[in-house]
Amino acid sequence: MKKILIANRGEIVERIIRTCSRLNIETVAVYSSADKDLPYVRQATKAYEIGDPPAAKSYLNQEVILKIAQEENVDAIHPGYGFLSENASFVRKVEEHGIAFIGPSADVVESMGDKITARKTMIEAGVPVVPGSSEIEDVTAAISYANEIGYPVMLKAAAGGGGIGMQRCENDEQLQKAFASSQNRAKAYFGNGAMFVEKFIDQARHIEVQIVGDKQGNLVHLYERDCSIQRRNQKVLEETPSPFISSETRARIGEAAKAAAEHVSYTNAGTVEFVMDQNENFYFLEMNTRLQVEHPITEETIGVDLVEWQLLVAEGRSLPLKQEDIMPTGHSIEFRLYAEDPSTFMPSPGKIETLHFPEMKNVRIDSGYESGSTVSPFYDPMIAKIIVNGSTRDEAIKIGQAFFERFSLTGIKQNSPLFAKLLAEEKFQQGNYSTAYLSENLTVKK
């Protein structure tokens, strides 16, 4: 591979460029007019402006991106995460243009993109799924199903994702109220109005497993990430290993993720997400057919470069390690630095006056912005990821505390005060938390 196009923006483009530079691969970046001053635009070998700020007019504009890829004669397209990364029709078009897509096949992307199909596939694979329905036609059927499994339930859109398109319902009345509006919205917003109902798992943990497969049929898992610290069903902090699970569960969940991936002949990097109850029973939630935002903590504890692995697989080469060679060491925590109020979590776009990351040992920064950059209201509010590594969890927490004491960002609101507070909390230090942790412990109520 000599040249790739990266169809994304911000930190993940910088991240991919770093690996490409090391491997002497040229990079072509694309950017909307809102992003023209971001660092990644300068770091790429070449960069093209592709349209107006709304994603539909730029980062989701398949025709423009494919045209540039063809004119630049790139070998492959890396989709990053979000945007076109899980769009099966885009994957097909890329391949029809004779360009490699750095990700799994279009068929796999398609089958995992529909959550109802994904659930069915996992049941076939023998992987436990959250007790739930197949497609539910109408509100009467939803209510009767909810009564069968018992409230609370989650009402979900088959095509939803990223914390959008799901609603917790406590009783018939709430489900009645939520059903029609959620379905209309899913139809209009995702182009697919299929709905289903899942049992709500109380005091749940969100545990996911990194997997990578090659085209020769080798498939490995790279252990778990605990992503239970969330707000609005969106991740804020991730760590590995999970402070919660036993070594038996760790082994079982890794094997379950592998079985899930093997069943669909998965190639390239992907993540199998599970929800886990307090007794360490785990259930398949969804499969993300792309590089995950929080992939760095896996890289840090296992000592691999997942983007390099993605490129190897896309080129048709085999995985560099076998399962028995994959041995995580130490502990890694990722903090997602967001442009938002640290207590209400309201987004806070605007100009970053100064941004200073203290230089510290065992800290990795994957950033998309710098002093003087503007966080526009058009995209995800993530500014950077701060990844701290220790030989133990306690050590990683101490490094994190030292980092946030010295970190500074001025000009807009950002959530680092939340991390300083969280790291000092006894319950967090004990590893005793669920997905409800932030809303129950650290949110300032309206």
Place this chain on the structure above:
Amino acid sequence: MQEVKASMAGTVLNVMVAEGDSITSGQELVMLESMKMEIPIEGVEEGTVAEVNVAIGDFVNEGDVLVKIK
């Protein structure tokens, strides 16, 4: 006539009212999605919906008039 405006740039995720609907003060009229957050847009006074200017999936800028109330 009361103009209900977008508090942030974003995509219209849901429109909960139609022309002619009576609304109460503080009722959620439109749901925007901005920076991966759902932002409800509420009416200030009670009245009747005179005009709905947006549809699901539309992109709106901060200050755009979404709904007019009379």
